[in-house]
Amino acid sequence: GNSVTQMEGPVTLSEEAFLTINCTYTATGYPSLFWYVQYPGEGLQLLLKATKADDKGSNKGFEATYRKETTSFHLEKGSVQVSDSAVYFCALRETSGSRLTFGEGTQLTVNP
Amino acid sequence: NAGVTQTPKFQVLKTGQSMTLQCAQDMNHNSMYWYRQDPGMGLRLIYYSASEGTTDKGEVPNGYNVSRLNKREFSLRLESAAPSQTSVYFCASSPRGRDNQPQHFGDGTRLSIL
Numbered sequence: 001g002n003s004v005t006q007m008e009g010p011v012t013l014s015e016e017a018f019l020t021i022n023c024t025y026t027a028t029g030y031p032s033l034f035w036y037v038q039y040p041g042e043g044l045q046l047l048l049k050a051t052k053a054d055d056k057g058s059n060k061g062f063e064a065t066y067r068k069e070t071t072s073f074h075l076e077k078g079s080v081q082v083s084d085s086a087v088y089f090c091a092l093r094e095t096s097g098s099r100l101t102f103g104e105g106t107q108l109t110v111n112p
Numbered sequence: 113n114a115g116v117t118q119t120p121k122f123q124v125l126k127t128g129q130s131m132t133l134q135c136a137q138d139m140n141h142n143s144m145y146w147y148r149q150d151p152g153m154g155l156r157l158i159y160y161s162a163s164e165g166t167t168d169k170g171e172v173p174n175g176y177n178v179s180r181l182n183k184r185e186f187s188l189r190l191e192s193a194a195p196s197q198t199s200v201y202f203c204a205s206s207p208r209g210r211d212n213q214p215q216h217f218g219d220g221t222r223l224s225i226l
Contacts, residue, residue: 004154034214043116043202043217044155089154098143098162098206099170100215102154 002027006090006103013080013110021075021106023064023090031092033057033066033073034100038087047075047088080110114138118203118218125193125225133188133221135203142208144186145170145215146178148199155202161186163208193225 007022025031032051036044048057053068062077073090090103119134137144142163147155157170161180175197177189186205190197200222204215 036217041219043219044204045217046214049214098208098215099145099157099160100155102156104152104154 002031002092002094002101004090004092004101004103006088006106009105010107010109013108015082015110015112016079017110019075019077019080019084019108021088021090021108023073023075023103025071025073025090025092027071027092027094027101029095030068031094033064034091034093035062035064035073035075036089036091036102038089038105040086044089080108082110082112084108085110116203116205116216116218118201118221120221121219122222123224125190125223127194127225129193129225131190131193131223133190133201133203133223134185135187135218136185137203137205137216138184139205139216140183141205141216142183143206144180145204145206146176146186146188147202147204148172148197149202149220150199158188158201195225197223198225199223 003026034049035047037047048059050057050066056065064075087105089105091100116137145160146158159178161167164183179187200220203218206215207213
């Protein structure tokens, strides 16, 4: 079956540091890949997505590239802010449906 | 823009009590989903409804039932609550299937079972 594995957290960074959160997946076919963000006390919001190999999703300074050869979709940001503190979830959607499979989530804390 | 609305936001139950979690969306989406979120386990799909009139089991359906009342509403019922069902429950919706549109989430229901 499908699965998503994220780097273990929590991650604590200083403001303006570089961020990488690793995500790898197992799936048949050609899934779509997503990063969702959850701010404290809120539901999940879509951060970015990529639907085919070598696509790069980007939003709010975050980027992730769909790497089929390494089955990865790592999230990066060049300079994090305190307001980026949240839980980040990597997810995939199977080729022929609408169901999402989520990773465990990574808690990011950015200190001033 | 309401999006996906869940009620209640918080609830405490005693073991054995029953409860229905409500979810409504105003985006004319065909598909709706119920997830539970537990520490270190991400979100796990309980049940989903691909379209009005259909429901299917997800990854962790035991102990739950659902009703797709109409296109807008999708409820989750716990018939006899157990402490293992203490969790945060999220409802989500999306347009049908293969158009790569994302799921939209509600703010969650925090449920504690004593």
